[in-house]
Amino acid sequence: MSSKLKFRLALVLCCVMMMSIFAGCGGSESAPDDSGSQGEVxxxxxxxxxxxxxxxxxxxxxxxxxxxxxxxxxxxxxxxxxxxxxxxxxxxxxxxxxxxxxxxxxxxxxxxxxxxxxxxxxxxxxxxxxxxxxxxxxxxxxxxxxxxxxxxxxxxxxLDIYAAPAVVDWMVNQKGWKNIAMITSLNNGYSTALTPVFKAAIADKGGNIVLDESINDGETDFTAQVTKLKNAGADVLVFTGYYTEAALIMNEVQKQNLDIVLVGGDGLYGQDLATLGKSAVEEKVIFYCGFSSDQxxxxxxxxxxxxxxxxxxxxxxxxxxxxxxxxxxxxxxxxxxxxxxxxxxxxxxxxxxxxxxxxxxxxGPDREPIKSPVCLITIKDGKFALLEKIPVNVE
Amino acid sequence: MDALLSQYIDAYYLHLMVLIGINIILVLGLNIITGVTGQLSMGHAGFMSIGAYTAAIMSVHLAFPFWASLLAGATAAAAFGFLLGLPTLRLEGDYLAMVTIGFAEIVRVFFLNFEPGGKAVGLSGIPEHTGFTLVWTMALLIIVLNAKLLNSRIGRSFYAIRENEIAAEAAGINTTRLKVLAFMIGASLAGLGGGLYAHYMTYIAPQDFGFMKSIELLNMVVLGGMGSIPGAILGTIVLTLAPEMLRIVAEYRLLFYGALLVLLMIFRPNGLLGDIRWYDFKKRWFNKGVKTWPS
Amino acid sequence: MFLEQLVNGLTLGSSYALIALGYTMVYGIIQLINFAHGEIYMFGAFAGLFLVTLFDVNIFVALLGAMAFCMVLGMLVERVAYRPLRGKSSRLSALISAIGVSIFLSTLMALLRGTNTTRYPEILKIHTYHLGPLELSSLQIIILLVSALLMIGLQLMIQRTRLGKAMRACSQDLDAASLMGINPNRIISYTFAIGSALAAAGGVMVGIYYNAVWPYMGTMAGLKAFSAAVLGGIGSVPGAMIGGLTLGVLEILGVAYLSSSYKDAIAFGILILVLIVRPQGIMGQKITKKV
The missing domain is CATH 3.40.50.2300 (Response regulator)
Structure with missing residues (x-):
């Protein structure tokens, strides 16, 4: 193929590409606008x-x-x-x-x-x-x-601002877990937003944070953080991210022969938590959620x-x-x-x-959703199990 | 003007065109560093995020006027371009690429920890100041300035450095200074594009400026044809529209996108427009006798 | 605690080193940054998973099977995406092609397996050994041993065999080597095969060690391994090993003693400093520019 031909071919291809994307333009404008009529999808x-x-x-x-x-x-x-x-x-x-x-x-x-x-x-x-x-x-x-x-x-x-304080209260005052280690997933917006909510609640309910670490979603190596956790003397670990990383952290915790419970938000609700974590998460993970598949x-x-x-x-x-x-x-x-x-x-x-x-x-009056009561869920035999229902205080 | 346009063109296409405009500014910046001067930079998104965050924070937290924040974003990015340009005095080729990757990653991690920027949640509520008219006015202006620059003494020296650094030096070009200059110009354009992006999207987050963003911009430069302005523009248009067009194949979209990159490189190994410049276009269209297309 | 963290770092680092070897070998011969290499590593991990779950084989069979599979995959990628470009285009075009392959492969795996993380079954029973203050798991020992064996084997192959000799010749001068009767296409193909096999070994071991594999695991690992290869001096085989181990240890010690939030920034920051002081990497040779 001569170079000239090749070049023209490339140009034609580009034109076709551009036209195909702008082709829908006319069609969408001429579409009927009577979206209210019966039978319309x-x-x-x-x-x-x-x-x-x-x-x-x-x-x-x-x-x-x-x-x-x-x-x-x-x-x-x-x-x-x-x-x-x-x-x-x-x-x-x-x-x-x-x-x-x-x-x-x-x-x-x-x-x-x-x-x-x-x-x-x-x-x-x-x-x-x-x-x-x-x-x-x-x-x-x-x-x-x-x-x-x-x-x-x-x-x-x-909404975590209602649910998290109730859970922290349960942790500190009912379970007596006062020394708390925190892990945040740095590149996860949900996690970075939830961490300050937990921190405020912990300060409010009289717990103290003994370790404040972070990880990234998508990573698998949490050995260094867990080794640090082992030496921190924490009663409980609060992790604010999603279920995948929670399961991987607990796997590492088990590998390093550490006995600690992980508490988190409803981002942990996913069957992968149990499938990935197996025995490492069995009755070792507790999180709050709006509903319980157990009851x-x-x-x-x-x-x-x-x-x-x-x-x-x-x-x-x-x-x-x-x-x-x-x-x-x-x-x-x-x-x-x-x-x-x-x-x-x-x-x-x-x-x-x-x-x-x-x-x-x-x-609610500010159009924010309110869900009450909140369920505390744990994992038993690889399934989500209801631990407790705690009422949520909304002023 | 924007209001008038939005009556005739639907918002989706208008959005794609704005995106192309912003990408052209970003890609022309990278084109100067990598395409023209031949310094492989794989961290252009780092400069972009510096510009975007600087501009956005000045608009949101410090209530600066739009133009001032845009300018500040470009200046901040240029300053970092200068800082990063300095190690190029000693580093070559892929070692330089590594430094630019590392730089962009450090910037990303910094913004992930940066409280005023909202950390991973991102910074939202940036006032919307950018529209089709502004973006394309700036893009056209930058295209013209770019063409002028590349045709000037400095521009030709950039090409000389890419072709043969030692020969360029022997010919009396201060390669060190010019390489740093290339980095600064490229970075400032990235900062400008970032500022425009922030004020168009009204929301920025560190994950918008990851490694894949840098790679996407590099793809546009190489696909278009290294060092060619029309090439960079064409590459930008093709690679901005391709993922949108591929929406018809739904979840197979990225599969096709990856295959498309490979196929395009196999069939046009020197990029869509090779090393063609405006100058060559003029020659071709005004003087039928001259044949300058590379094979 | 320091010793434990050091072992953590060496284990992580040996996985980087295994991937970095593939980068550095390919680079040494055709100066291509093979961005699809991270995805080969990911495919290796999944191939191992497939063998273990379907055929219930032991760890070494899984390792060998995954290595064989990735050899073929690596050669295939080279044949389809890189060879047509060779000689016709700049290095950067090949780089873009590599990026295309990388996107293609990770999406392919995401379509085949879903984007969720899959658990790697326990192939080994984990014992913990106490050596004074140090706790070592049997897994860590196996990973360190297997990586060391593979690296020594590679070094022997490159220094002692005919193939190794041909590879060294190609990396010095491809044209001259082909004049000496070496078929460069075949040598390049073998280089891809060996590099990919090492990446697959890394993938399987990472899968076993962290119990998890997912389709996008290759991107970040590939980036880190590439950094390791550059840190060690790209093109240098011992350099890739040292670079990988250094990067792993740096990262872990960064978390242990500085800040986990800035982990990657610390690792990359040190990398940049090293390169500014030693522009050719730790083990790289300074090439005098010829006019």
Whole structure:
């Protein structure tokens, strides 16, 4: 092939690439805009990572959401409309979630978005949703400054500022674990936001922190931190990250013949905790969570059963919260008798005592979710087991 | 202007175009360091994050006007470019690449521990000052300035250093000074791009500027054709749009993206536009007789 | 505590060293930073896992099986993604191709196995030995021993065999070597095979030691190993070993005595300082520039 020909070929290829991406432009503008008419499909956009290193937390969410939508469609949809989920992968990156949120709103014309598991990304999508008057219901953002963005932004999560102090109180005053070692996952937003909440609660309840270490998500070598822990004289270890790293830390703890309990937040709710940790986590990990798969309510039991049947695996916290989020949106639309986000968002704010599978949810006066009581969960025989239910104090 | 545009073009495409504009600024910066001067830098995202964080913190915490923070971001990045440029006096090739990787990682770890930047949660609520018009005005301005620079005495010296450092030195070029200069210019453009990025996205976090971001920018420079401005622009456009277009293959997206990189390099080993400069374009289109395409 | 941390560091460092060897060998011959090498290491770990869970083999069979699998994979990657570029393009184009392979392989594994971390079954019963104040686990001893054996074996092969001689010749001057009747393509292929096998050994041992493997484990490990190779002097085989061990120990001691939050920053900071003082790395040879 001559060089000239090759060059022209490359140019043509580039042109085709560019045209194919801009091709949808005209189509989306000429699409009919009567989204209120009977029979029209309601679209919900999924926010979360399906590839990349944080896909662990997006994929279960997608499964929960898919299952909820399937169930709703099988039982007649929402207000007679069928529901369609749109699932684009954001890799857990800012540029991707911006592109996706804008694509969902302008091209797919979604009425609401569900996600993202991460606080920072939810804020980015939240601002886009607020500006374009589309509802966003996050199923994982636990940090601050989310619902403050505006009245289109909601979240269905267990808020650590209520739950963590109750757990610390239980640790220090009931168990007598006063010397506390902390481990934070430095590159995990959830963990870095939860650590100060725990630290404040520990100071408040009269515990003292004897060791303050950090790790990174995605690493496997925690030998140095655990060797330090062994020499720190701690009664209990508080780890604020997710289940994968918790299991790996406990593996190392077991290898170094250390006998200590790990306490954490609902980020530890994932079957991988038990499959990865095996005997190292058996009755050695305690965390709080909005619900318990051990003694479930009727809704949770039904959810667990159909999730296991459909995917042949255990649901985690994200699948439960995404699943709930879809149903909460359905309830709001039905209460408002409208699929227009401008209308049903006011009904969403009124949600009270919704018996979701991830816990009993109420949106408070500041539109923040409140879930009470909180369950303390441990692992027995490789399964999650309810240890205790502690009431949550909300002023 | 932006409001007018958003009536005719939907937000998704407008977003992609803004992204291309910002990436062009970043890539032209890296192009000067790696493409033109031949100093392999694999830590461009480090400079970008310095610019982004400096600008964002000045806007958010210190309430500086947008232009001042943008300028401060670019200056801070340039200062670090100077600091990092100094070791290049002694280091070559992949040792230099290693230092730039290490530098970017240190910067990332620093911001992971940086309280005013929100640690891993990131810094949000940055005022949105950047839009299509501003980004593309700046991008076009930088393209023109870049072309002027590369055609000047300094620019030609950069190329000379890439081609043969010893010969360049023998020809009376102060290679040390020029290499540091190249680093400073490249870093300041990265800082500028970072500042624009922060004020467009309204949210930044350390993981936005990881090793893979540096690699992504390097891909754009090499894919386009080392040292060529039109090449860098084309490479940026192709590699910014490719992942978006590949959304149709859903979870196989990155699989195709990886394969695409390999295939593009096999079929265009010297980049899409080789070492073609504006100058060559002019020659080709205005003087049919001259053939300057490399094979 | 210092001794325990030192052993932790040496164990971590020996896994870096095994990966770094592959980087340095490939680099020594074709001056390519093989960015897909971290992914080969990851595939090695998964190949070992596959053998252990499906066929219930013992650790050494798993190790050999994974090494054989990665030999083929490494040669395949070289054949498909690097050879077509050789001679036609700059080193950087090959680097981009390597990055493409790296993205491709890690995504492939994520699609095959899911992105969750998988537990490595216990192949060995762990004993703990007390040597005075020092606690050593049998796993640590095995990892240190196997790595040492592999490195000595590699050194012998390079210094004593015909293949090693050919490899050294190629790394000195590829063109001259081919004039002497050495088939450079074949030698490069073998180099990839050997480097990949060592990475696979590292992968299996890391899997056993930390009980965990996941599809993105190669990225950071690859980056660290590359740093180790550069620290030791890229292109130098003993350098890669020393660089790997040094980096591992530095990292662990950084956590132990400085701060775990700045762990990577400390390791990279020291690396940069070393390079500024000794631009050719610890064991690298200073090449006089010829005009």
């Amino acid at each position: 309601i679209k919900l956009g999924f926010l979360g990572a399906l590839t990349g290193s944080v896909a662990n937390y997006g994929i279960p969410g997608k499964k929960g959401m898919e299952m909820a939508i399937e169930e709703i469609n099988a039982s007649g949809g929402i207000l007679g409309h069928q529901v369609e989920g749109v699932y684009d992968d954001n890799k857990g990156e800012t540029t991707d979630i911006t592109a996706i949120a804008k694509k969902y709103i302008t091209r797919d014309k979604v009425v609401a978005m569900v996600g993202d598991p991460c606080t920072g990304l939810t804020q980015v999508a939240g601002r886009i949703a607020q500006d374009n008057e589309v509802v966003i219901l996050s199923a994982g953002a636990t940090g601050t400054g989310v619902v403050e963005i505006g009245d289109y932004v909601y979240r269905n999560t267990l 479930p309510g009727p809704e949770t039991a039904a959810f667990l059963e159909s999730y296991r049947a459909k995917y042949n695996e255990e649901p985690d916290m994200f699948s439960a919260q995404y699943y709930d989020a879809v149903y909460i949106l359905k309830k709001a639309m039905e209460d408002a008798n409208s699929t227009d986000p401008k209308v049903f968002k006011t009904e969403l704010a009124k949600l009270k005592d919704y018996p979701g599978v991830s816990g009993n949810t109420t949106f």
